[in-house]
Amino acid sequence: MGHEGPYLQLRPLSGGREWDADPDRVRPLTPTELLHARLAETNARSRAGAGLVGPDTPLGCANAPADRS
Template identity: 85%
Template sequence: MNAPYAGAPPPPGTAVRDTARDRVGIVMGHEGPHLQLRPLSGGREWDAEPGQVQPLTPAELLHARLAEVNERSRFRPG
């Protein structure tokens, strides 16, 4: 697992884990001292503290995306 960001916050488009909520999201922007994160597959943004987000490795990002696809496939109407 990666260390939280120190110094400058991650730029928009960066995939991160919000350790306070144990959620993965994409940085959409910055509002005051907070980051706005959105789930990988879209949805409602939430605020996160920059010191409580960690960058995702490529393997962690792949794992998170596969977990979302698997979750959506379980609840497919049919």
């Protein structure tokens, strides 16, 4: 997110309150960790009802039905 003095300011991928972290104690996510975090967020949104197909979802989108007839 940024930095404040000697600390990095981090925020959860899903948003929320930031926190300060010592730069010597952080590392970038591995591709597997990033995929896991994004999948967990997508699943949480799905359980909450966000991202469901609605009347304005364009055909051909991953969440859209194949036919609306």
